[in-house]
Amino acid sequence: MVYSSESIAKFINEKTEYIEQESQTWKILIVDDEKDIHDVTVMALKKLSFDSKKLEFISAYSAAEAKEKIKEYQDIAIGIIDVVMEDDNAGLELVKFIREEMGNENIRLILRTGNPGKAPEETVTMNYDINDYRGKTELTALSLRTMIITALRSYKAIYTIKGLNREIDKTQKELIYSLSEIAEFRSKETGHHVRRVGEISDLLGRKLGLPEEILKNLSLAASMHDLGKIAIDDSILNKPGKLSEDEFEVIKTHTVLGYEILNKSKRPLLRMAATIALEHHENYDGTGYPNGLKGDEINIISEIVALVDVVDALGNKRVYKEAWTDEQINDYIISEKGKKFDPQIVDLYFECIPEINDIKQKNYIK
Numbered sequence: 001m002v003y004s005s006e007s008i009a010k011f012i013n014e015k016t017e018y019i020e021q022e023s024q025t026w027k028i029l030i031v032d033d034e035k036d037i038h039d040v041t042v043m044a045l046k047k048l049s050f051d052s053k054k055l056e057f058i059s060a061y062s063a064a065e066a067k068e069k070i071k072e073y074q075d076i077a078i079g080i081i082d083v084v085m086e087d088d089n090a091g092l093e094l095v096k097f098i099r100e101e102m103g104n105e106n107i108r109l110i111l112r113t114g115n116p117g118k119a120p121e122e123t124v125t126m127n128y129d130i131n132d133y134r135g136k137t138e139l140t141a142l143s144l145r146t147m148i149i150t151a152l153r154s155y156k157a158i159y160t161i162k163g164l165n166r167e168i169d170k171t172q173k174e175l176i177y178s179l180s181e182i183a184e185f186r187s188k189e190t191g192h193h194v195r196r197v198g199e200i201s202d203l204l205g206r207k208l209g210l211p212e213e214i215l216k217n218l219s220l221a222a223s224m225h226d227l228g229k230i231a232i233d234d235s236i237l238n239k240p241g242k243l244s245e246d247e248f249e250v251i252k253t254h255t256v257l258g259y260e261i262l263n264k265s266k267r268p269l270l271r272m273a274a275t276i277a278l279e280h281h282e283n284y285d286g287t288g289y290p291n292g293l294k295g296d297e298i299n300i301i302s303e304i305v306a307l308v309d310v311v312d313a314l315g316n317k318r319v320y321k322e323a324w325t326d327e328q329i330n331d332y333i334i335s336e337k338g339k340k341f342d343p344q345i346v347d348l349y350f351e352c353i354p355e356i357n358d359i360k361q362k363n364y365i366k
Contacts, residue, residue, distance in 0.1 A: 005289035029058045032082040063090040073316040076107050083113040099129045198360045200308045221272040222305045225280050228258030252289050280305045285339045303342040
């Protein structure tokens with residue numbers, strides 16, 4: 001038996017440290033093929049918090065069962081793993097599965113073995129990404145308590161940092177949307193246009209299988225496609241009726257203006273946004289502006305935004321036009337396939353209409 005009744009009693013009677021976790025429940029996976037050892041481990045760990053709801057124990061009695069638990073509970077904080085189960089290296093193979101196949105770097109892993117001399121600590125820690133490795137006889141209740149508290153503190157630090165990163169990402173997203181909507185909010189009818197364009201462009205990019213380094217920025221970059229319109233006078237931007245030739249020439253400058261604003265940065269997100277701003281009015285057949293690019297000369301992300309921007313604009317009422325019906329929009333897209341729009345993007349658009357409609361509904365389309 002790993003724990004004597006005396007050591008367990010001592011552990012239970014100790015004043016344990018309360019681990020401040022806000023409303024988070026920490027999940028602890030215990031993997032051991034010996035039920036007695038598993039149960040006494042749980043009994044000891046239950047005293048780590050004054051609030052029993054703070055710790056949730058997940059049991060597995062083999063490495064194979066543990067793999068299924070890891071897949072099911074992706075927010076496990078700590079894994080306490082026996083090395084020898086189905087075979088001599090079952091625990092070590094489970095570690096490789098967690099770190100390499102599942103790509104889980106955050107879970108804190110504690111390995112324990114009944115024969116530490118067979119695989120010394122330095123050998124195991126050098127070859128496997130674990131946080132602690134002990135012989136079972138070394139794992140007193142007190143040492144286990146210390147290890148778990150240390151592991152939970154580390155996990156909490158990671159959890160906090162990830163939360164801060166999510167908040168930073170959310171703030172950045174809101175700032176970009178706000179900046180992009182400056183021009184659009186000058187017309188109440190188009191206030192959520194940039195959000196829809198961003199999300200639908202991201203959808204089409206994923207369906208095309210674009211690389212992840214592009215996809216991670218595409219939605220926000222696409223939302224900035226019309227940023228240059230902040231420099232266009234309201235009398236032209238929101239003119240009720242057809243623009244004169246001179247006024248249309250002014251409108252066309254928003255592509256270059258947007259590029260010049262965004263291209264000053266070296267950050268990938270803003271450089272991508274600059275490309276989209278410049279090229280999203282280029283036509284597949286070379287008749288677009290500002291540079292008359294044609295076919296593959298146009299960046300694929302710009303071709304995606306070109307279609308999405310037009311479709312969304314046509315489907316919403318503006319001061320200068322009524323909203324088109326879905327039938328009218330679809331007929332127009334088909335008529336411009338290979339001319340204004342990349343044929344591949346057109347075909348993909350029609351395949352994704354149900355998902356596109358979901359995005360439109362979420363973003364307050366009228």
